[in-house]
Amino acid sequence: MAKYIINAEKKISKISKEIYGHFSEHLGRCIYEGIYVGENSDIPNVNGMRKDVVQALKEIKIPVLRWPGGCFADEYHWKDGIGPKENRKKMINTHWGGAVEDNSFGTHEFMELCRQLECEPYINGNLGSGTVQEMAEWVEYLTFNGISPMAELRKKNGHEEAWKVKYFGIGNENWGCGGNMTPDFYANMYRRYQTYCRNYSGNKLYKIACGPPDNNYNWTEEVMKIAGNYMDGLSLHYYTFPGGWSNKGDAVEFDSECWYKTLNKTLKMDEFIKNHIKIMNKYDKEERVALIVDEWGSWYDVEKGTNPGFLYQQNTMRDAVIAGINLNIFNKNSKRVKMANIAQIVNVLQSVILTEGEKMILTPTYHVFNMYKDHQEATLLESYIETKEIGLEEENLVPNLHESASIDKYGRIIFTINNLSITDDYKIETGLLGKEPKMVTANILNNEMNACNTFENPNMVNVKEFNNFKITEKGLNFTIPKCSVMRFVIE
Ligand code: AHR
Numbered sequence: 251m252a253k254y255i256i257n258a259e260k261k262i263s264k265i266s267k268e269i270y271g272h273f274s275e276h277l278g279r280c281i282y283e284g285i286y287v288g289e290n291s292d293i294p295n296v297n298g299m300r301k302d303v304v305q306a307l308k309e310i311k312i313p314v315l316r317w318p319g320g321c322f323a324d325e326y327h328w329k330d331g332i333g334p335k336e337n338r339k340k341m342i343n344t345h346w347g348g349a350v351e352d353n354s355f356g357t358h359e360f361m362e363l364c365r366q367l368e369c370e371p372y373i374n375g376n377l378g379s380g381t382v383q384e385m386a387e388w389v390e391y392l393t394f395n396g397i398s399p400m401a402e403l404r405k406k407n408g409h410e411e412a413w414k415v416k417y418f419g420i421g422n423e424n425w426g427c428g429g430n431m432t433p434d435f436y437a438n439m440y441r442r443y444q445t446y447c448r449n450y451s452g453n454k455l456y457k458i459a460c461g462p463p464d465n466n467y468n469w470t471e472e473v474m475k476i477a478g479n480y481m482d483g484l485s486l487h488y489y490t491f492p493g494g495w496s497n498k499g500d501a502v503e504f505d506s507e508c509w510y511k512t513l514n515k516t517l518k519m520d521e522f523i524k525n526h527i528k529i530m531n532k533y534d535k536e537e538r539v540a541l542i543v544d545e546w547g548s549w550y551d552v553e554k555g556t557n558p559g560f561l562y563q564q565n566t567m568r569d570a571v572i573a574g575i576n577l578n579i580f581n582k583n584s585k586r587v588k589m590a591n592i593a594q595i596v597n598v599l600q601s602v603i604l605t606e607g608e609k610m611i612l613t614p615t616y617h618v619f620n621m622y623k624d625h626q627e628a629t630l631l632e633s634y635i636e637t638k639e640i641g642l643e644e645e646n647l648v649p650n651l652h653e654s655a656s657i658d659k660y661g662r663i664i665f666t667i668n669n670l671s672i673t674d675d676y677k678i679e680t681g682l683l684g685k686e687p688k689m690v691t692a693n694i695l696n697n698e699m700n701a702c703n704t705f706e707n708p709n710m711v712n713v714k715e716f717n718n719f720k721i722t723e724k725g726l727n728f729t730i731p732k733c734s735v736m737r738f739v740i741e
Contacts, residue, residue, distance in 0.1 A: 251677045252636045256655045256725075258663060259684035260632035265656055267313040267626035268370070268589035269580045270619060273545060275320035276355075277346040277598050278560030284596030284605050285363065286355045293608045297362050298355075302610045303596060303603055304366050310602070310619040311626060314417065316372040316544055316591045317360050321345045321427035323419070324378030328388045331356020332407050345427065347559025357392065361413050370416055372544070372591070377421030377436075377443050377460075378429035386446035389418065395451035412451050417589070419458045419544070420444050423487065425469055428460065433472035436460060440477045458542050461485040462526065464518075470526050474533040483542040483588065486526055489549045489599075490516040490572055501550040501563040502700055506672055509568060509699050510641040512548070513648045513670055516572045519546065520579045527586050540588035543580065547593045547600030547615075548572050561598045566702040567711060567733055569600055570614035570695055574668040574735040577622050578654035584630050604705075611708040617695050621713060621737040624664045628656035631663070635678075640671050650676060651730070663740040669730045672699050680725040682740065687726060689741040692716040696734030 274280055287293045287300055294301040318326050322345055330339045331353040338353035364371040373392070375385040390400035395412040404412070420443050422428045424436045431439070440459050447455055459477060461484040462469035473484065492499045492512040499508060523541060530539055548569050549561075556562045573592070580590045592615070596603045602616035637649035648670050655665040663685055669676060694716040701711050716736065719728035730736055 251679045252651060254635045254653065254678050254680045255633065255683065256663060256665060256680065257632040257683040258657055261657065262630040262632060263585035265581050265584045265625050265628050265630055266588045267311070269577070269584065269587060270311070270623065270626055271314040271316065271372070271589050271591040272312055272595040272602070273316040273320070273591035273593045274595045275598065276318050276322045276326070276343060276351060277320060277594065278557065278562055279597040279605070280594050281355050284603070286359060288354065296366060298359065299363050299366055300605070300610070303605070306603055306610070306612060306616070307367055307595070310616065311623045312367050312369045313626065314370040314372050314589060314591070315364060315367065315595070316374060316419070319374060319422055320545075321423060323374040323422045324376050324380070324424070324428040326376050327380060327384065328357055329384075332358065332403070346561075347557045349559070358407065358409060371413070372417035372419065373415055374419035374422050375443070375447070377439060378424060378427075382443055382446055385420070385443055386448070389447045389455065390450065393450045393453040412453070414453055416454065416456050417458060418447060418455045419460070419485065420447070421460045423463070424460045425463065425466070433469045434476060437473045437476035440473070441480050444480055456482045458483040458485055458544070461487070461542070463487045465522055465525065467525060467529055470529045474530055474539075478530070478533040478539060481539055483540040484530065485542045485544045486522065487545040488519055488522055488543070489545070489547060489593070491549050498550045501553065502566055502702055504568070504700065506699075507642050507646070509672055510643070510648055511646045512568060513571060513575065514641070514646040516548075516575055517648060519576055520583070523579065523583050523587060527583070537586065541586050543587060543590040545593045546576060546590060549599055563599060564702050565601060565604070565613035565615050567614055567697050567699050570618050570711065570735050571668050571670060571733070572600070573615045573618040574622075574666060575652050577618065577625070578652055578666060578668070581625055581630055581654040581656065606705050609705050611703045611705060613703060614695060614711040617711065617713050618735050621693060621695065621735065622666055624658060624739065625654070625656050625666070628658040628664060631655045631657055633665070635667075650674070664737065666735070666737045667730060668736075669732055669734045672733050675729050675731045677727070677729050679727050682725040685740065687721050687740045690719060690721060690726060690738060692719060692728075692736060692738045694731070694734055694736045696731050699733055
């Protein structure tokens with residue numbers, strides 16, 4: 251029997267809702283087809299946005315959406331995407347499959363999407379190939395309500411009132427696709443570009459600097475040293491590649507060894523977050539600057555027969571557990587991690603939604619976001635679970651169980667727990683300190699490790715109610731089945 255202790259009297263930090271954020275890039279079928287089909291499409295839409303996709307995303311309470319990239323952001327010139335659609339420039343999306351980008355989805359369309367989703371926009375500016383003036387004017391166009399050239403242009407394009415835009419990224423992966431810069435060069439560029447991103451008309455920008463990939467601690471060190479005082483957030487990107495960048499493996503056809511190897515890789519997120527925070531603290535003693543994990547998720551070989559530049563992949567129970575683990579890690583580090591954006595929202599990498607023409611399916615990862623949504627804006631609680639190491643290879647061991655717990659504004663305890671074993675169920679004895687359970691509800695997502703939802707069988711992996719628990723004097727006893735993600739709410 252594994253002991254699991256949750257202390258309702260030990261509140262740690264608020265879990266900001268933006269941890270449950272998403273990322274949309276002009277890449278493959280993410281924006282076009284996946285989200286935006288245009289007003290004249292036969293697919294039901296509101297102002298060009300797919301109704302089914304918008305409704306599904308509202309159901310998981312999407313809090314924030316990042317756009318337009320990714321690598322695309324540092325090649326994107328926002329003025330190409332405003333004004334009458336027939337006049338918008340057509341260009342090649344050089345990063346992603348050489349597709350024709352007709353710019354029919356631009357600033358107004360993105361802000362309309364966020365309006366429909368009722369989520370915060372997070373716009374990523376172009377530092378890699380754009381000018382300081384171009385970035386400054388984008389902020390002015392978006393947020394200035396007075397008389398100015400950009401405000402006039404916005405009005406001419408049909409939007410009288412300025413929008414509110416809080417989150418603004420100054421460049422993306424500038425150590426790589428965003429200009430191959432050294433950290434000190436970027437840090438100085440960051441200082442310069444951000445100077446001209448003004449707070450207009452009561453709008454207060456939350457400026458996010460390009461941070462490191464994975465364990466590139468030198469980048470964090472240099473950027474924090476030079477530019478730490480000028481930012482609100484520093485980004486971190488970490489993708490889970492089962493066998494490394496050059497050996498990603500298949501999204502669905504994988505064996506038990508690969509299961510544990512992948513989970514071992516994904517668990518490194520915690521180590522990277524903690525180490526980057528340690529460095530940030532050297533230069534930011536008040537712990538003011540947040541860590542923003544604005545790209546994370548699994549990355550496999552593209553689905554056979556699809557455009558290699560489109561990064562389309564299926565999503566299995568392995569991805570559900572990857573999502574469960576990472577969201578637990580972000581909750582546990584919520585004192586400093588204030589936003590995370592899974593890559594990417596529809597039809598690209600670890601998507602919550604896949605589409606094919608008018609059809610849409612919800613992936614196992616979607617269901618995990620739905621199960622975890624009650625953590626949004628709740629307060630992280632101190633919790634501890636007894637674990638043991640499991641796996642098939644010495645270098646790829648993982649803990650058998652992974653959890654996080656929070657308390658919401660109604661005093662309900664929410665805990666989410668994952669069983670990483672593909673062979674064993676575990677008995678759990680939960681002890682609740684400072685809370686007497688009156689009513690408990692639970693649900694579960696579990697299946698074989700390779701199970702996924704397809705357009706032919708869209709409900710193969712789905713959430714079920716779970717009643718097989720016993721409320722005890724001290725808390726709650728239950729058995730967590732192998733290969734599963736569970737969520738409990740205790741009133
Ligand atoms: O998500 C795909 C790409 O991964 C993004 O465009 C880039 O930022 C990262 O390298």
